[in-house]
Structures are given as C-alpha cells and as structure tokens.
Amino acid sequence: MSDALTTPARRALAPTKRPAGVLPVALEAVSYRADAATLLDQVSFRLRPGRLTTIMGPNGAGKTLCLRLIQGLLRPDDGQITYATAPISDAGRRRIATVFQRPVLLRRSVIGNLRHALRVYGIPRRDRPAMLAELLQLAGLSDVAHRSARVLSAGEQQRLSIVRALAAEPDLLLLDEPTANLDPYATRLIETLIGTAEARGATVVLVTHDVGQARRLADDVIFLNRGRVMEQAAASDFFDGPATDAAAAYLAGRLLL
Amino acid sequence: MGDAITEALHLIAFGDAALWEIVSLSLRVSLTAVALACMIGLPLGALLAIARFPGRGALVVGTNALMGLPPVLAGLLVYLLLSRAGPLGPLELLYTPTAMIIAQTVLVTPIVAALSRQVIEDLHQEYDEQLRSMGLRTGGAVMTLLYDARLSLLTVALAGFGRAAAEVGAVMMVGGNINHVTRVMTTTIALETSKGNLAMAVGLGLVLMLIALAVNGAVMALRPTKAVPRHV
Amino acid sequence: MRARKPTLVLALLLLILTALAGQTATAADRFIILQSTTSTENSGLYGYLLPLFRAKSGIEVRVVAVGTGQALRNARNGDGDVLIVHARAAEDAFVADGHGVTRHDLMANDFVIVGPADDPAGISGLTDTNSALRRLAGSAAPFVSRGDDSGTHKKERALWMAAGIAPAPDASWYREAGSGMGATLNIAIGMDAYTLVDRATWLSFGNRQDHRLLVEGDPALQNPYGVILVNPARHPGIRAVDGQTFIDWLLSPTGQAAIAAFRVNGKQLFFPARSQARAGE
Ligand SMILES: Nc1ncnc2c1ncn2[C@@H]1O[C@H](COP(=O)(O)OP(=O)(O)OP(=O)(O)O)[C@@H](O)[C@H]1O
Ligand SMILES: [Mg+2]
Numbered sequence: 001m002s003d004a005l006t007t008p009a010r011r012a013l014a015p016t017k018r019p020a021g022v023l024p025v026a027l028e029a030v031s032y033r034a035d036a037a038t039l040l041d042q043v044s045f046r047l048r049p050g051r052l053t054t055i056m057g058p059n060g061a062g063k064t065l066c067l068r069l070i071q072g073l074l075r076p077d078d079g080q081i082t083y084a085t086a087p088i089s090d091a092g093r094r095r096i097a098t099v100f101q102r103p104v105l106l107r108r109s110v111i112g113n114l115r116h117a118l119r120v121y122g123i124p125r126r127d128r129p130a131m132l133a134e135l136l137q138l139a140g141l142s143d144v145a146h147r148s149a150r151v152l153s154a155g156e157q158q159r160l161s162i163v164r165a166l167a168a169e170p171d172l173l174l175l176d177e178p179t180a181n182l183d184p185y186a187t188r189l190i191e192t193l194i195g196t197a198e199a200r201g202a203t204v205v206l207v208t209h210d211v212g213q214a215r216r217l218a219d220d221v222i223f224l225n226r227g228r229v230m231e232q233a234a235a236s237d238f239f240d241g242p243a244t245d246a247a248a249a250y251l252a253g254r255l256l257l
Numbered sequence: 258m259g260d261a262i263t264e265a266l267h268l269i270a271f272g273d274a275a276l277w278e279i280v281s282l283s284l285r286v287s288l289t290a291v292a293l294a295c296m297i298g299l300p301l302g303a304l305l306a307i308a309r310f311p312g313r314g315a316l317v318v319g320t321n322a323l324m325g326l327p328p329v330l331a332g333l334l335v336y337l338l339l340s341r342a343g344p345l346g347p348l349e350l351l352y353t354p355t356a357m358i359i360a361q362t363v364l365v366t367p368i369v370a371a372l373s374r375q376v377i378e379d380l381h382q383e384y385d386e387q388l389r390s391m392g393l394r395t396g397g398a399v400m401t402l403l404y405d406a407r408l409s410l411l412t413v414a415l416a417g418f419g420r421a422a423a424e425v426g427a428v429m430m431v432g433g434n435i436n437h438v439t440r441v442m443t444t445t446i447a448l449e450t451s452k453g454n455l456a457m458a459v460g461l462g463l464v465l466m467l468i469a470l471a472v473n474g475a476v477m478a479l480r481p482t483k484a485v486p487r488h489v
Numbered sequence: 490m491r492a493r494k495p496t497l498v499l500a501l502l503l504l505i506l507t508a509l510a511g512q513t514a515t516a517a518d519r520f521i522i523l524q525s526t527t528s529t530e531n532s533g534l535y536g537y538l539l540p541l542f543r544a545k546s547g548i549e550v551r552v553v554a555v556g557t558g559q560a561l562r563n564a565r566n567g568d569g570d571v572l573i574v575h576a577r578a579a580e581d582a583f584v585a586d587g588h589g590v591t592r593h594d595l596m597a598n599d600f601v602i603v604g605p606a607d608d609p610a611g612i613s614g615l616t617d618t619n620s621a622l623r624r625l626a627g628s629a630a631p632f633v634s635r636g637d638d639s640g641t642h643k644k645e646r647a648l649w650m651a652a653g654i655a656p657a658p659d660a661s662w663y664r665e666a667g668s669g670m671g672a673t674l675n676i677a678i679g680m681d682a683y684t685l686v687d688r689a690t691w692l693s694f695g696n697r698q699d700h701r702l703l704v705e706g707d708p709a710l711q712n713p714y715g716v717i718l719v720n721p722a723r724h725p726g727i728r729a730v731d732g733q734t735f736i737d738w739l740l741s742p743t744g745q746a747a748i749a750a751f752r753v754n755g756k757q758l759f760f761p762a763r764s765q766a767r768a769g770e
Contacts, residue, residue, distance in 0.1 A: 168391070
C-alpha cells in the first residue's frame with residue numbers, strides 16, 4: 001500500500017538534477033576503535049550518486065558510527081574516506097547533511113530552527129522567506145511554526161529534522177532510523193519527504209531496521225554485523241536471497257551470534 | 258524589627274535626595290560591574306566550555322574556586338593596584354565609583370565565567386554533533402549556544418548582580434564610603450550599624466532587598482512565563 | 490527574538506553611558522582626601538566642619554573613615570592628602586619616617602568606660618582608671634576590646650599596662666572584637682560587657698540600650714588628635730596645597746572655634762588644642 005503511495009513518485013523524480021558534488025563517497029578499509037574495542041573493522045563500500053543505500057544490521061553493529069564517519073564528525077583510525085576522490089573539506093562537509101537517530105533541535109521555535117539552518121547554510125537573505133514557507137509546508141508543520149520545537153511529537157520532530165537537513169540542499173543526505181517509533185501514517189509522510197529529497201538531487205543513505213521500508217526504498221543494501229560489512233548488494237538480490245547466514249537470520253528476525 | 262519596617266517604609270515614602278543618591282550609585286556601580294563581567298565572563302565561559310587546550314582543566318577549577326573570592330580580598334587587590342603606591346596610582350582612580358566598579362567586576366567575573374561555562378557546556382554536549390554536521394565552526398557554534406542559553410545566562414547575570422549589590426568589603430575598601438561620592442547601600446548599612454542606628458540599618462537593608470527584587474522582577478518579566486515555552 | 494536583541498544591546502549601552510557620565514561629573518570638582526577615624530566621622534564632626542570650610546575655600550574634603558592603623562597605612566601609600574588620627578606614638582613615627590610633613594595638635598576628647606547598668610564589677614563613679622581596670626580584671630565580668638590596632642585599641646593596651654595587668658588574649662573575660670568602635674559597642678552591649686570608648690562615639694551612638702557611662706574624668710583618659718599633611722615628596726599626585734589650606738584653616742582661630750562649637754545633644758565633644766593651650770596659660 002505504501003509502495004503505491006511513495007515509490008512511483010520517488011522513481012519518477014529519481015534522476016539527479018545537479019552535478020554530484022561530493023559523490024561518489026568511498027570508504028576504503030576504514031577502522032574505528034574506542035579504547036581496546038574495534039568498533040568498525042576494515043569497512044569498505046561506495047555510495048553512488050542517485051542510488052538510495054540502506055545500511056542494515058543488528059543493534060550495535062556500527063551503523064550510526066558509519067554515518068558519523070561519513071559526515072566527518074569522526075576520523076577513521078585506519079583507512080580513508082574519499083569524497084569524489086578527495087578527502088573531506090569544510091565545503092564538502094556542508095554538502096552533506098545528517099538527520100540523527102535522536103533529532104537534536106535547538107531551543108527555539110520550529111521556524112526558529114529553520115531560520116537558523118538557512119542562515120548557517122548561507123542561503124541568501126532574500127530567498128529565505130520563500131524557502132521557510134516551503135520547508136514548513138513540506139514537513140506539514142505550517143500550523144505549529146511558532147511552537148517550541150521541543151514540544152513537538154516525535155514524528156513532528158523527525159519531520160522538522162529532515163526538512164532542516166533539506167535546507168542545506170545537500171548532495172548527500174544521511175538518515176539514521178528516521179521512522180523508528182513512528183506510526184504508519186507518519187512513516188509514510190517521512191518516506192514521502194525522502195522522495196522529495198531525492199527529487200531535489202540528494203543521494204540518500206538510510207539506516208533502518210524496518211525491512212518493509214528497506215524493500216520499498218532501497219537501491220543498494222549494506223549489511224553490517226559487529227563492525228564488519230557482511231554483505232553489499234543490490235536490494236533485490238539481498239532481499240531475495242541473502243548470501244550470509246547472518247543476514248538471513250537478521251531478516252528472519254532471529255538472534256545473531 | 259517593627260522599628261526597622263517603619264524606618265524602611267519611611268525611607269521609601271519620604272525617600273529624600275540622599276537616599277536616592279545612594280540607591281542610584283549602588284545600581285550604577287553594580288549594574289555596570291555586571292555588564293562588564295558579562296562582557297569578559299561570557300566569552301571566557303564559552304571558551305572554557307567548548308575549546309580543548311592544555312591548562313583548560315586548571316582554568317575551570319580556578320574560575321570555580323574564584324567564585325568564592327572574599328570581597329575584602331578582591332577589594333584589597335584592587336586597592337593595591339589603584340593606590341598611589343601601586344602600579345595604576347597615576348590614574349587617580351582610588352576612592353571613585355570607577356574603583357568600585359573595577360572591584361565588583363573582579364568579584365563577579367569568575368561567577369559569570371564559571372556558571373556560564375557550566376550552562377554552555379551542558380548545551381554544547383547536546384548541540385555539538387548537530388552544529389558540526391551543519392558545518393559550523395567554533396565561532397558560529399558559540400553564537401548559537403549563547404543565544405539558545407540566553408535565559409539561563411540571564412539568571413547567571415542576576416546571580417552576579419546579587420553578589421555585586423550585596424557585597425560591602427570590596428567597595429568599602431576601594432571606595433572609602435565617602436559621603437556623596439562613593440557611599441552605596443551596603444556601606445551605608447555598615448556605617449549606620451557602626452553608629453548603632455540598627456533600625457535605620459535594617460530599614461536600608463529592606464530597601465536594598467526591594468531593589469534586588471525589582472531588578473529580578475524586571476528581568477524575569479522578559480522571560481516567557483507559560484509552562485509550555487513559546488519561542489518567538 | 491528579533492525585537493528583543495536590540496533592546497538588550499541598547500540597555501547595555503545605556504548602562505555604560507550613564508556610568509561614564511556619572512564619572513565625569515564627580516571628577517570635575519576640586520577636592521582633597523582626608524584619611525581619618527570612624528570615631529570623628531561617626532560623631533558628625535566632619536558633617537559640621539567641612540561645609541564651613543568648603544564655603545570658605547571652595548575645596549571639597551572627602552573623608553575616608555577607617556581605624557587609625559589603617560588610616561596611617563593608607564596615608565603611607567599616598568592614598569590621602571591629610572590625616573587626622575589619635576595615636577600619638579604612631580603619628581610621630583609616621584612623620585619621622587618621612588611620610589608626613591609635620592604633626593600639629595588639633596583637638597582632644599576623652600575616653601570613657603561604659604558597661605551594663607547593674608555594674609557587676611562595681612566601677613561606677615571611679616575617677617581612677619587604674620583601680621577601675623583592676624576591679625574589672627578581678628571580677629568575672631566580660632570586657633570587649635577593639636582588638637584592631639586602632640588608636641582606641643592602642644590606648645586601651647597602654648591603660649592595662651599602666652594598671653599592671655596583662656590580660657591574656659585567651660582569658661574568658663577578655664574578648665577581642667577585631668572591629669570598629671561601633672561594632673565593638675554593639676558586641677559589648679549584646680554580651681553585657683564593659684568596653685573603652687571615646688566620648689564622642691558614645692554620645693552619638695544610637696543603640697546604647699541599658700549601658701551606662703561608668704568611668705570618666707581621669708587625665709589618663711585624654712584622647713588627643715593630631716593633623717598631618719601627607720608628604721607630597723613621597724608620592725606624586727598628593728594635593729599638598731589644598732591640603733595645607735585645610736590644615737591652616739583647622740588650626741586657625743576660626744577652625745578651632747568651629748570645633749569647639751560642634752555639639753551633640755547640647756554637649757561639646759571635641760576641645761580644640763589651641764584655645765585649650767591658651768586657656769591653660
Ligand atoms: N564513543 C564510543 N565509545 C565506545 N564505544 C562506542 C562509542 N560509540 C559507539 N560505540 C559502540 O560501538 C558500537 C556501534 O555503535 P553504533 O551506534 O554505530 O550502533 P548502531 O549500529 O547504530 O546500533 P543501533 O541499531 O542500536 O542504533 C556499539 O556497541 C556502541 O556501544
Ligand atoms: Mg544507531
């Protein structure tokens with residue numbers, strides 16, 4: 001059902017309209033350690049422009065760590081990440097936007113959060129009012145624009161967080177479980193927003209535990225377990241016949257050992 | 258106590274020029290000192306909250322400890338600085354309101370720095386990754402943090418004002434409690450106590466508390482009051 | 490949020506402006522700083538004398554009232570132009586060390602011993618300080634000392650020594666307040682204790698409660714005040730000319746008469762040095 005609602009629109013608008021900027025992003029043998037523990041071990045994969053990649057894997061697999069590394073919030077201990085073949089730069093970092101697993105909203109109104117983002121992203125002053133109205137409308141938050149962002153419901157916060165990321169007009173949009181805890185309707189709204197982001201030329205990376213959602217949206221799947229890439233495949237291949245026992249167990253809802 | 262309240266009411270009702278002079282000097286000195294302390298203490302607090310550099314831990318402990326700086330000691334240090342025998346003697350600032358402002362600034366700056374560091378650090382913990390992901394460098398992050406913490410920081414400034422307005426040791430030492438020149442509320446209270454005019458002293462104390470109440474009330478009136486915060 | 494930010498900035502600017510404006514207003518006057526004692530200030534003497542002098546000379550005298558010890562220290566640092574204190578030995582040392590130009594006898598008042606109305610030590614009416622102090626030490630009644638190295642404190646120690654008593658600092662009946670005269674009186678009254686106080690402070694003190702003046706009149710209780718011009722050679726910026734004008738006026742017949750004319754509750758508190766000397770001749 002949701003397939004019918006979101007997928008066609010997304011597919012129709014999927015081709016990118018802009019040069020790819022920071023893409024493709026390549027992780028090459030990236031390791032990340034904290035204290036003695038190796039949290040990410042020799043992780044390699046590529047994010048290709050215009051293809052929606054989902055990262056899947058059990059809790060604690062290292063999915064969020066991957067996103068933080070790609071956003072440039074953390075540095076790999078080993079290996080490297082290249083952005084359109086170059087290392088990360090400040091300009092490059094601004095071409096990437098993250099929607100965190102727990103949205104961090106400023107202690108301001110809904111519109112105050114968006115104004116802040118537009119200013120930080122260097123949107124020309126005269127373009128801001130129109131963008132503000134549009135982003136509010138996209139998020140379905142026009143009616144609560146002046147309410148404190150902190151009192152919004154979880155779904156509303158997620159929507160605000162996503163349109164705030166859209167304000168960056170990013171080349172690469174990293175979404176960390178944007179629909180966890182949301183009801184089906186809110187989930188659909190967010191999936192629509194993801195479609196909109198793609199239509200505007202963003203390449204999306206989506207971390208999700210929702211297998212149905214991954215089936216609906218993904219072009220590529222990266223399956224992580226205990227800090228290692230177990231599988232990297234086209235979505236159809238992955239869901240039809242996972243190559244590893246771990247992925248099969250995960251998809252079947254069994255405990256991974 | 259009855260005497261004191263009568264005295265206080267009398268002071269307020271028939272507040273003569275002398276009282277007004279003392280009250281306005283108190284406000285002028287303490288508010289200016291707090292403003293200066295905020296100009297120094299807020300950036301310092303923000304720096305300590307956000308930046309990581311060698312010696313930062315020592316500075317944090319230092320500012321925290323300086324919150325307990327005895328006013329008399331602050332007064333003594335500023336006295337030694339401004340005395341004709343001291344390095345800044347030629348400026349002829351001792352026994353002037355400026356000297357009192359300097360002493361209170363010395364007293365209040367650590368409070369503003371230490372409390373604002375805590376406030377900003379807490380908020381920074383929360384905002385850090387989000388702001389960095391938006392490509393904000395330290396400077397921009399500080400502006401965002403200061404703005405979002407403004408209500409808490411206002412309370413910090415009020416704490417500083419309370420300390421400044423209530424202290425007597427520093428202004429007594431560097432102001433000299435000179436009639437019509439450097440006599441403020443607290444030094445007047447000390448003087449009246451030493452003259453044995455206890456009712457008058459307590460009356461003035463009540464006036465001082467009323468002023469503190471008025472200043473706090475005025476500042477709080479700026480804050481949103483609803484249970485659900487409404488941001489503009 | 491748009492409306493509030495400029496208001497805050499404006500308020501801050503206003504504050505600083507008013508502070509600066511007030512600053513220039515007070516700095517314009519012609520004035521000298523007088524380092525003196527709390528007892529003279531609290532009696533109201535300066536409130537009476539200084540306007541007279543200002544009307545004559547146009548010079549404002551700003552009084553910093555502290556203990557004699559601190560007044561001497563402040564003056565030594567050059568933080569005062571004229572000094573009026575009561576501790577003869579320390580004053581002479583101040584001049585001998587070159588901190589002051591010369592010392593002049595200015596005026597005198599006297600010390601008295603005050604205590605609780607029921608007078609447990611039984612010293613009321615004595616005119617001989619030595620026997621009064623001996624009786625005090627013999628009884629268990631508490632005595633509060635200034636304990637702050639002020640002129641009064643120095644005088645009190647000299648009196649004990651003259652009476653042949655050395656109160657141990659830890660004696661339970663002998664308490665050191667470490668405070669100014671007024672605070673010490675408040676403590677003595679709170680403790681039902683005896684204390685030594687200059688007559689001027691006692692008479693103008695507002696919180697006497699049931700305490701009484703018990704011993705007075707002994708020549709040993711005389712309390713002479715000296716006036717000294719701080720040595721301008723020691724520190725630049727000392728207003729020696731205006732300071733000397735003030736001293737000259739104080740010592741002139743007009744100044745001395747003004748000191749004699751000062752009354753609290755109809756009582757003369759300070760006796761000018763020069764007219765006294767004349768009266769004695
Ligand atoms: N700074 C850190 N110090 C120590 N361990 C860390 C740190 N950050 C993450 N970890 C650990 O690394 C592992 C991977 O964390 P990560 O947040 O990437 O998991 P995840 O795959 O996103 O899990 P979830 O599905 O629960 O969100 C976890 O075991 C976590 O405890
Ligand atoms: Mg995670």
